[in-house]
Amino acid sequence: MHGLFWNLHEDHHNKAHDFFEKNDLFFVIFALIAIGFFMIGNYIEGWGFMCYISIGITLYGLAYFFVHDIFIHQRFKLFKRTDNFYLRALRKAHKVHHKHQDKTEGECFGMLFVPLKYFKEAIKSQG
Structure with missing residues (x-):
């Protein structure tokens, strides 16, 4: 995020942004990758290693959403x-x-x- 994809992450470090940020595109990108791994892995080999990669990406995305966006940045006022x-x-x-x-x-x-x-x-x- 602080390297190759800084252009998507930069607005996250600015205080003046709307509810949605370009940084939120990481959710979409990694969700599409996870879905792709799951579909390809399930099609090619049944329930194989590609499906487990998909689960790992999904679990990391959920952890990022709950810990980073909800808890740390308080995008939803749940844990004040x-x-x-x-x-x-x-x-x-x-x-x-x-x-x-x-x-x-x-x-x-x-x-x-x-x-x-x-x-x-x-x-x-x-x-």
Whole structure:
């Protein structure tokens, strides 16, 4: 997203955007890839490895949607009052990732695997 496909992801790092972003096209792209793997894999070999790749892509897309779009960015106001040190660390790491608005200076945060330094900050802020 911060390399070859920055042109789709860039508006996600700008605060002035509508509800829909060009970044949302990643859902469509990966959904089509997952559907293609499933259909081709099911046609060629029955329930084979291509279907499992499709399931993996789909599960990652669901995790991205729930964790990144719903929880972190609050595109749907569902989890506003979470008080868990892991979830606070996750939000802090993503906030640091968005601190810079260009593609080269953003810090990698890991979508589910948060760097240890953010856990330490989350524990400090809890006490």
